[in-house]
Amino acid sequence: MDAVVIKDFFWKYPNFTGIKTDYVLKGINLTIKEGEFLGITGRSGSGKTTLCFSISGLVPHQLRIPEHVEEHISGKVEVFGQLVSGVKKVDDHYEVDGVGSMAPSVGFVMQDPESQFLSMSMLHEVSLGLQMMGLDKAEINKRITEALDMVGLGQYRDVAERIHPAELSGGQKQRLIIASFLAMKPKLLILDEPTSDLDPAGKLEVMKTIADLRKKSNMTIILVEHNPDVMLKFADRIAVMYGGRIVQLGKPLELYSRPDILREYNVYLPDVSELSEYFSLDEKPKFQLEKSSFVPERKTRPKTSRIIDVKGVSYSYPDGTKALDNITIEVEKGEMIAIVGQNGSGKSTLSKVLSGIAAPSSGSADIAGISANSKSERRKIPLHVGYVFQNPDHQIFTRSVKNELYYGLKNIGIKRDEAEESINSVLAGVGLADKADEDPIFLGRGQKRRLAVASSIIMKPEILIVDEPTTGQDYKMSKEIMELLTELNIEGTTILIITHDMRLVAEYCRRVVVMSKGTIVFDGTPEKLFMEDDILELSSLSEPQSVRISKELVRQGFLRKPLISAREWLQFFNFMRLKSGFEFSTYNEMDSMAQTLIDTILDKKGKPASLVYIERGGMVPAYMVLKRFPDIRAHRIRASYYSDVGTASKDVEIYNFPKELSSIEKGYILLIDEIVDTGKTMLRIRDELKSHVDAEIVTASIFLKRQSSYVPDFYSKLVESDLWVVLPYERNETIHSIGIKRPEDLNRVSALFTGDASxxxxxxxxxxxxxxxxxxxxxxxxxxxxxxxxxxxxxxxxxxxxxxxxxxxxxxxxxxxxxxxxxxxxxxxxxxxxxxxxxxxxxxxxxxxxxxxxxxxxxxxxxxxxxx
Missing domain, CATH: 3.40.50.2020 (Rossmann fold)
Structure with missing residues (x-):
């Protein structure tokens, strides 16, 4: 039996402002088998949450739709054979059709757990649905105990009646909501990013529990999730959404092995997928792995003045729960620090002390020169510290996105016209420029989180504390938010990031503080943390897959230090490319290849009208061509996409253009170089020539690297991407580079340049x-x-x-x-x-x-x- 059948479903939210809006769901067609585990992923705002609302019956049945219902909804959604949502014609108008919510057969865990809390205690939150089902007391108590145990909250069973959900950490709140639905044993469970606030170990633990329960009871699962590790481990199929449509549907391994497609739709890739262009699955390896002297380049900060000074701070909540225990930490101005640890470890409580929201129970805290121990002084801390809460709803106050950014500026006396440029710039930076006039209540949770970040950034605080900045964001938006925070940090803002995302820690932070049970158990660099397996296990943390691979390479002696970020892996692969082998050609071999190349070109295209070579690389091939055609005019073009320090830049620079070429009308122009490596330079010059001349442009090279994105019209020899092509006229350049990058090969390479009697x-x-x-x-x-x-x-x-x-x-x-x-x-x-x-x-x-x-x-x- 099919659990869910959706046919040609369109949905557009009602808008009472008169502004025309687009459909949020566009022609959705989807069938989910009973007992299937379907994952849904895609960029922020692609319609994932709305699709879940539609399957659960909340959309459109819980919304007031103005006239012309048919303009808002078409198609149908069926769940277990019943029409949940659709539209029907009644007399001369249309009405919403279907049964709507099918609870308790269908459970829906939303993004924001707090929006679903209905009771004053943990116990009543789990028991409420069971009571509405009419179960007897014994069954209710049994299910409560089972559900709390399943989500890792069993230790609170005896005191659950006395704990208000608001007292729990963000991750514990998510566990509680999941428990309340698991207790009802639904046939279909919809989970919209249910574990986004859980630590890495907790995330996998809860998802494993749900997956095991599904196997035992044949429960159907729909999971909205950005995390590729979760999808690969648990989902049977994955639907990728983009622009309100399902653009890809297939098995996880098939989809995640297509990084090109997933990048197009802003989907997070597994670490190993991002490395796939270097690790080949075919029989020929990209390079031969050998013991390496490679050491990643890591920046160190110069010492600056202290901006946070916490000594021996403890903090207890009114009920006696000790959240912080003798915390001591110093932070220098301009640092960017990650604070990590399992749910309930004290991260958010420490942040409340640092932001002036809470006063230490004991010890001292000095923030930007202000004492957090003094009530009168503590009130000044928010003037220096920005704090982005874990739940963005806690700090959104106005009815438009743009006004939300102006709210703080207005409170410090800045006029609206003076603030307009800054508001627009920050909104563009967090991808909300097109939402400027919308009511924040209609934003998705990920968009609300970005709005909260923007509201703090615009105040330009000395210290910015951000609690889970990338939760609920797609790959592209997560990267943009972190780049925005990095820019702010470069400008001098001290940034503290509370996160469970260890990829974020590895990529952006040079210092990480690990908390466990209210204490700091580690304070150091990410690379040092990732080698401390005991600390990771104690704190319910796990290193990214790519770090796990590099740790194993360290243990086996192939690397001296672990690689912790995409940037460091790129450095390593570039280093290995240089180390992996050499392709040496003598002058005579090059001349032979050039003459064969010319013969092929003559056979296919005839004699060229003119020759263009790339200076310096194409000078020798051009000389060899001109030996055959001394009457052809040669023109040089100087171009490069390398900077002065040898790193690839974004665009290819062209420094001169031969004006005489514009007069060539007959025949073709031959563009030649010694080697096409990435293809960027030759392609850029070819396109530049095409824009200036009417004659045909024919491209040629002696060597072509397999990795090149552009293949010239003619080439002599295809070489593997990992080989260093050594040319006889580059003796000094090659020996100099080898001496720096691989001194152990210096004698072997130097010997290649001796004994040429030609x-x-x-x-x-x-x-x-x-x-x-x-x-x-x-x-x-x-x-x-x-x-x-x-x-x-x-x-x-x-x-x-x-x-x-x-x-x-x-x-x-x-x-x-x-x-x-x-x-x-x-x-x-x-x-x-x-x-x-x-x-x-x-x-x-x-x-x-x-x-x-x-x-x-x-x-x-x-x-x-x-x-x-």
């Missing part, structure tokens, strides 16, 4: 001897200008030998104005095949930019003369 090898030796003589003369050139096309090869070798990266080719005097000579500090080295009036004129023109020295080697015979 003509190319003789030219290389000759150029390096000239480089030695240049150094003897202390010329120290800052740029090498070379005459096209004859000096291409010699200039490229000199560039490596002299370690001068700034090179530029010219065909005639007119091109001098296009050279990168502005603000040149140093001499110019001019490489020419020989002396001539034209070269003398070029030298004269170059002299206006700096001192010019000329090299005129004879390429046929290894002999040369220097003149300066």
């Amino acid at each position: 003509n190319y090898g003789k030219i290389d030796d000759h150029a390096r001897k000239i480089a030695d003589r240049i150094r003897e003369k202390s010329w120290d050139p800052k740029i090498i200008v070379y005459k096209l096309p004859e000096s291409l090869l010699f200039a490229r070798i000199l560039s490596d030998a002299l370690r001068v990266n700034n090179v530029a080719g010219i065909s005639d005097r007119e091109e001098i104005s296009d050279l990168p000579l502005a603000n040149l500090e140093g001499s110019i080295l001019l490489v020419s095949p020989g002396m001539s009036p034209e070269i003398e004129a070029i030298k004269s023109d170059l002299s206006s930019y700096g001192r010019v020295q000329i090299i005129t080697p004879n390429f046929e015979v290894p002999d040369a003369y220097l003149s300066g």
